[in-house]
Amino acid sequence: MTRQKRIVAIHDISCFGRCSLTVALPILSATGIETSVIPTAVLSTHTGGFTGYTFRDLTHDIRPISEHWRSLGLEFDSIYTGYLGSFEQLDIVSEFFDDFRTQNNIILVDPVMADNGKLYPSFSPDFPKGMLKLCQKADIIVPNITEAAFLLGRPYNPGPYTEKYIKDMLMELSSIGPERIVLTGVFFDDRHLGAACLDKTTGKISFAFEEKIEGYYHGTGDVFGSALLAALLNGFDLADSTKVAVDFTVESIRKTKAAGTDVRFGVNFECTLPRLIKSLNLY
Numbered sequence: 534m535t536r537q538k539r540i541v542a543i544h545d546i547s548c549f550g551r552c553s554l555t556v557a558l559p560i561l562s563a564t565g566i567e568t569s570v571i572p573t574a575v576l577s578t579h580t581g582g583f584t585g586y587t588f589r590d591l592t593h594d595i596r597p598i599s600e601h602w603r604s605l606g607l608e609f610d611s612i613y614t615g616y617l618g619s620f621e622q623l624d625i626v627s628e629f630f631d632d633f634r635t636q637n638n639i640i641l642v643d644p645v646m647a648d649n650g651k652l653y654p655s656f657s658p659d660f661p662k663g664m665l666k667l668c669q670k671a672d673i674i675v676p677n678i679t680e681a682a683f684l685l686g687r688p689y690n691p692g693p694y695t696e697k698y699i700k701d702m703l704m705e706l707s708s709i710g711p712e713r714i715v716l717t718g719v720f721f722d723d724r725h726l727g728a729a730c731l732d733k734t735t736g737k738i739s740f741a742f743e744e745k746i747e748g749y750y751h752g753t754g755d756v757f758g759s760a761l762l763a764a765l766l767n768g769f770d771l772a773d774s775t776k777v778a779v780d781f782t783v784e785s786i787r788k789t790k791a792a793g794t795d796v797r798f799g800v801n802f803e804c805t806l807p808r809l810i811k812s813l814n815l816y
């Protein structure tokens with residue numbers, strides 16, 4: 534057996550609502566990857582559509598965890614970050630990258646902060662500037678169209694998009710620094726939705742689309758990012774990993790829509806995991 538891959542996922546724990554760590558941990562583990570976590574905060578629910586949620590900030594636990602891990606000489610094949618709640622957390626995570634970057638590991642930053650043209654309510658208008666600095670240190674970034682617009686200081690375009698618009702956006706995002714860009718929420722017509730990716734080392738741009746399912750389902754960015762990383766770490770190239778992640782996310786949404794679940798409760802990725810495992814040719 535080849536050496537088992539090990540990653541660290543640095544996100545919050547939203548106790549209810551299937552996003553961030555409650556999504557990343559099961560998806561990556563199910564695909565054979567040893568998944569360590571650094572929880573950045575504990576919330577009773579995510580912040581998308583719920584009111585009255587609790588929030589326990591764990592910012593000041595991140596450095597001590599990192600120091601302990603350094604004393605143990607731990608190494609990770611990937612560092613995967615998602616929702617980070619403050620400038621201080623961005624700075625501490627940036628230091629973590631400096632401490633745990635190796636020649637070959639993949640730093641994947643999902644710049645979680647916005648969707649549908651708007652910043653999430655918990656972020657101040659200058660937060661994208663801080664997130665941009667973290668993205669500069671990444672090997673891969675996975676913004677949605679709104680996050681890409683905020684990172685680039687461009688006006689939000691609600692779509693549909695042209696191929697040229699998406700290709701230009703990918704090129705501009707790659708000038709931030711990362712070698713690989715995966716842009717989600719891409720559509721050229723009203724019937725299909727998916728993602729586009731650019732691999733700067735080969736210059737190759739690829740698209741992956743599936744049938745569009747109406748409704749705004751929470752946590753799908755985390756389902757997508759986790760499946761993408763699972764595929765990359767299992768040896769798939771960027772274009773194929775993007776296809777696998779689009780397929781897994783859309784199938785999870787399809788099941789959830791069929792069940793009529795509250796869109797705030799996240800998507801049924803659990804019952805879609807066998808499909809992911811099959812598409813990665815695992816076990």
Ligand code: PXL
Nearest residue numbers: 547552553579580581616752
């Ligand atoms: O899925 C992204 C996410 C993660 N964590 C928290 C969130 C959100 C999006 O709203 O609120 C706490």
